[in-house]
Amino acid sequence: MAFNEQNKASAEQETRSQDLLNLVSPPRADRLRRLAFWLVAAALLGYSAWASGVISLKLFTGLPKLGDAFLMMLVPSGFQHLPEFLWALMETVAMAFLGTLLAGLMAIPLALLCARTTFPIRILQFGFRRFSDSLRSLDYLIWALIFVRAIGLGPFAGILAIAVVDLGTLAKLYSEAIDNASRKPSEGVQAAGGTWLDSIRLGILPQVLPNILSATLYMWESNTRSATILGIVGAGGIGYQLADRLRVYEFGQASLMIILIIIAVASIDSLSGFLRRRLIGRQ
Amino acid sequence: MTSTPFDSFSHEWRKRRAANLRQGSLGGLLLLVALAFSLYVGQFDLWRLITGLPRITEFLGGMVPELHWATLDSDLAEWFWGLEKWLALLWTTLMMALFGTAAGTALGSALSFLAARNLGAAPLTVFLVRRVMEIARSVPDLVWALLFLFAFGLGPLPGVLAIGLHTLGAQGKLFAEVNENIDMAPLEGIRASGGTWLDEIRLGVLPQVLPNFTSYSLWRFELNVRTATVMGFVGAGGIGMELYQAISLNYFSDAGAILILVFLTVALIDMFSEWARLKLAGISSDHA
Structure with a gap:
């Protein structure tokens, strides 16, 4: 018995030292596989650098100009336009707020259709999930451009673009929260004679509400960032002025706007953090 | 009337409910004010959406031309x-995202070791590196692209640099947080046996953080593919330029074709990335 245990211990020690040896000098097959992996990765990286135009003389000839631009950005200017910039910034903040709110409201019914727990017809549930995935596949700016063509210039197009993309994201996040919730409370509600709606309101909603709020607040922060550039295609917000000034090389004014954007984004982040602590009471 | 436990409970309950109601109505009021303000500033106008609907349907309808079963091929x-042209541009778009992600991630992970508070970098270094990364990620990638356009001219180069710089900032922050959550014991062992700082990073930190770094990088690649598709909107390379022109010049069927291609590419990349993430997760749990 004692001998056996000793034997086992020494065998264990042997495999452990073999592991260590493998770590220091891995077996040949492993080494070859690793080498092949790194060679392929390096080749792909080199090719991608070439294909995306990074390997070019322009990289060096452009550097002095880039330096000039950065120097000009060190001195923010255009303070006489401050009211205009601030109004555009408020537009940006409002777009993010409304877009997120709209998406969150629409995402709740869609999430119920996307979740296994609440929507039992598997094929349709899978279809709804793919549908919400597909909304996220096109960038905000593409949707913004489409809405600008359809309903004209202005922040409303940006709001709709944010709402459409985030409807997909939030429906996915909400439905994952619903699927992760325990089914027992809603089964209990149904067993006690509650309807489908009762079982969602009393059995599922209390469990998933913190997750839903947290995901929505996160998207609100992220949308404030996205909304700053939607103006590039004319969909409202400070992006319009920023792109305009950058295109005519007014780097001082651009710098002022970038500072304003950073302040706004940081304020929204801390407001969202405050709400998260108040409403969810975690972190 | 004597005070029973139930009385004190009901008293307490009423007090709390009143407090909740006060707070709730205050919050609701603030929400309403914010809502009204945003509706006004955001020029929210449902009527415009309704009157715009025919144009949206015209647009969507025009995106798919008439297809007949008999002549489906032609x-x-x-x-x-x-x-051919669109696929070539999409390939450039993918390569932009790939190189931008790789370069930004490599630099970001190198900087993340200097931005972590627990790996022995001087507090001033930590502070400076963190500020640089903050600027890199706070400026939107398209704004970086516009700035680089001035220096490097039209083409994918400014787009790649913009994606790379933004990625550097975003990854650096996430990676620094991963670094700060590691188990410090292996590092002490390496230091005790005479290893240098680089040995500590390579043998003590890297094995612990690599799974997280990889999964964040794949996720960032997905995001960057989406970003690369719109870089062309400002002239910074990829499929975006064609898409922008097709949509703004009302070439509906071209816009439809390009949108379908972009959509399929993004979906394909997402699927690949999800597969790779699951596979990597499987491998790392095997070793654990």
Whole structure:
């Protein structure tokens, strides 16, 4: 018995030292596989650098100009336009707020259709999930451009673009929260004679509400960032002025706007953090 | 009347409910004010959406030209007449995202070791590196692209640099947080046996953080592919330029064809990335 245990211990020690040896000098097959992996990765990286135009003389000839631009950005200017910039910034903040709110409201019914727990017809549930995935596949700016063509210039197009993309994201996040919730409370509600709606309101909603709020607040922060550039295609917000000034090389004014954007984004982040602590009471 | 436990409970309950109601109505009021303000500033106008609907349907309808079963081949060929050019541009778009992600991630992970508070970097270094990364990620990638356009001219180069710089900032922050959550015991062992700082990073930190770094990088790649598709909106390379022109000049069927291609590419990349993430997760749990 004692001998056996000793034997086992020494065998264990042997495999452990073999592991260590493998770590220091891995077996040949492993080494070859690793080498092949790194060679392929390096080749792909080199090719991608070439294909995306990074390997070019322009990289060096452009550097002095880039330096000039950065120097000009060190001195923010255009303070006489401050009211205009601030109004555009408020537009940006409002777009993010409304877009997120709209998406969150629409995402709740869609999430119920996307979740296994609440929507039992598997094929349709899978279809709804793919549908919400597909909304996220096109960038905000593409949707913004489409809405600008359809309903004209202005922040409303940006709001709709944010709402459409985030409807997909939030429906996915909400439905994952619903699927992760325990089914027992809603089964209990149904067993006690509650309807489908009762079982969602009393059995599922209390469990998933913190997750839903947290995901929505996160998207609100992220949308404030996205909304700053939607103006590039004319969909409202400070992006319009920023792109305009950058295109005519007014780097001082651009710098002022970038500072304003950073302040706004940081304020929204801390407001969202405050709400998260108040409403969810975690972190 | 004597005070029973129930009385004190009901008293307490009423007090709390009143407090909740006060707070709730205050919060609701603030929400309403914010809502009204945003509706006004955001020029929210449902009527405009309703009157715009015909144009949206015209747009969506125009994106898919008439296809007949009998002549499906030639109809499709006519619809996707620019397929070769568009696929080449999509390939450039993917390569932009790939190189931007790789370069940004490599630099970001190197900087993340200097931005972590627990790996022995001087507090001033930590502070400075963190500020640099903050600027890199706070400026939107398209704004970086516009700035780089001034220096490097039209083409994918400014787009790649913009993606790379933004990625550097975003990854650096996430990676620094991962670094700060590691188990410090292996590092002490390496230091005790005479290893240098680089040995500590390579043998003590890297094995612990690599799974997280990889999964964040794949996720960032997905995001960057989406970003790369719109870089062309400002002239910074990829498929975006064609898409922008097709949509703004009302070439509906071209816009439709390009949108379908972009959509399929993004979906394909997402699927690949999800597969790779699951596979990597499987491998790392095997070793654990």
